[in-house]
Each structure stands twice: as C-alpha cells, then as structure tokens.
Amino acid sequence: MADPIKLAYFMAVKEGASYLGGLLVTDTSGIPLDFRYTEPITPTRLQSILYGKSLEPHLKEEVIQKTLLKELKTPPDLFILSATELAGGWSGDVKYPVLAVQKSQESPLAKVGDTFRAGPRELLIQLAEGAAPLRVMFAAAVEPAAQEQAVGKLLEAGYHMDLAEPLERVTAALQSLVVKDS
Template identity: 35%
Template structure:
C-alpha cells in the first residue's frame, strides 16, 4: 500500500515533571518518517508566577505558552494531530487546523479484522484494530466530532499501521527531548 501523498500524522506530547513543563511536536509521513520536529525549552514557573496565576497556571502554560507556540512553529502541517493526553483535545479542536485524536494502547485481545471499529460507552471513544496482530488502540475524539472525521482518522491510522507502529513516535519525542536536555544531539 502506498502512503497517500501529502498525508501526515502530527504527534503532540507535553511533559510535566515536578515544576517543569515542556512540549514537542513531531510530524511524520504515514511511514513514520519525520517531516518536522519542534519543541519548547523547559519552562519552570517562578514562585511569584505560581502565586499570581494560582490554579490557572498549569492550563496557561500548557495551552497558551506551549501548545499555541508548537502549532504556530510546525511548518509541515499534519492531516491529523495525535496526542497522548486527553486534556489536549478540547484546545486542539478549537485551535488546530486539523482534527485531533487521543490515542493509547489497550490490553484487549485483537478484534476480528483490521479496520474494525467498536464504539465504547465513553462518549467519543472507540476501539480500533489498526493492524492484524496488535491489541486494538483506544481512540478518543472530541465529543462533537462527526462520523466522517472519525472514519478519516481511522483510515489514516490503518494505512500508517501497515508500515509503522502508531504510538512509537511518542517514544521518539521523549528520547529527542532527553537528548536535547543532555546536549547529546550531535553524537
């Protein structure tokens, strides 16, 4: 199967550890080949910022500082944003130029056929069999996402799963950010 020309998957990952926030976006073609990579430097709010922003600080940093900047910085625009943090869906639905989905692995047995989609009790949630042997993936879309958008996302995931492990780019992002942090980029 030839990947559809021009289609790209965008992976967004936000990392929060202690008092540090950081984000990255990796855009790949449907074979997993990187087309664009952007990241933010780690952000550590000061004590004064924590006091002034209060409970709004986390949302402000994640959405207005990290996500907005990543969405603007990415030069290769994806056909679908994939995130591994459900909290990002609403923001991405409102601000991204393409549909967002949340995706995670499951421990369910494989469904009967590649491409099979099973609705879940949770609104906007589905199990998707993306390849013939792996456990189905749990796909969550914003609640008001239309059926055609879900079918389009599933189609891209199935096509990509023929030549790549769909969730593996999240590991690449984490490792790339670790390499940047330790200065190991040139090795």
C-alpha cells in the same frame, strides 16, 4: 495522487520546575519529517500562585502547543496527544482532528481494519492481525464525521507503523534536551 498523510505528535513534559514541549511530524512510516521543540519555560513563583491549577494546562495548550503549531510549514492531518493529556480535559483550539492513541488489552477484532465504537469519542481499531486493537480517543471538539475521516487515516498509517510509538521518541528527545542543558 493524494498528498501523503502527515501525523503530528505533540508532547509537553515537566522537568523540575520547567516546562518544555516538542512537536514531531512524521509520515505514515513513522519517519520524521520535522521536529520542533521549545526552550524550557520556568514560571515564577508569583505566576505559579496566580495561575494555580490552570498553570500546567495553560502552559501546554495555550503557550507551548500554539507556539509550536505556528512553526509548522504545512498543516498535519492528525494531531495526536498522549492519552493522559487528552483525558485531563484538553481544550486546545486547533483546526485538525485532535486525538490520542493508546495500546489496549482488549481482544483482537475480527480482522484488520475493523473498528468498534466504545463511546461517543472513543473507539477501537484493529491494525494488525492477532494483535490487541488500538484505542483511539478524540477530543470533544471533533465531530463524528471528522472522527470517521480520522479513523481512515489511522488505518492507512497503522499498516506501516506503530501509531503510539512516536510519542515515546518525542519524550526521549525532550528528556535528552533537559539532560544536555542541565
């Protein structure tokens, strides 16, 4: 029997002048297996000046994300970000397929499990009957073969769960942490 699929959801948020991130690992039902989050990081004014526009990507990809990944006991099968993070030029270096999922407004595909490639790194997959297909965007480093394997895992998990929903939970958890600390 194959190992159960584990999905890692990463989200980094900025609250005021502080950054914090969380990493949620779920099974294919969306049930949490592990959740780690960082303490808020507040860059100094000098650091903000020195890093400039690269401050936020550096914090999210190099500092927060790598720190959280080190804490994982078992590697996930897929590393899922928000579409905004990926579209912003995410250039993290991880060993897992990095992708983003987003609900689309496209017409449903013929049947559940169908896929439609909209670009070299973007495709639509039909997870539920009659529902709009899910948009999947891969990071630049994910090869086509790896993309195909990742789609297979997404179809298996999407049969039981809403693939985009766990990111909302991570965001809600991080915001509750900020409110609790303030």
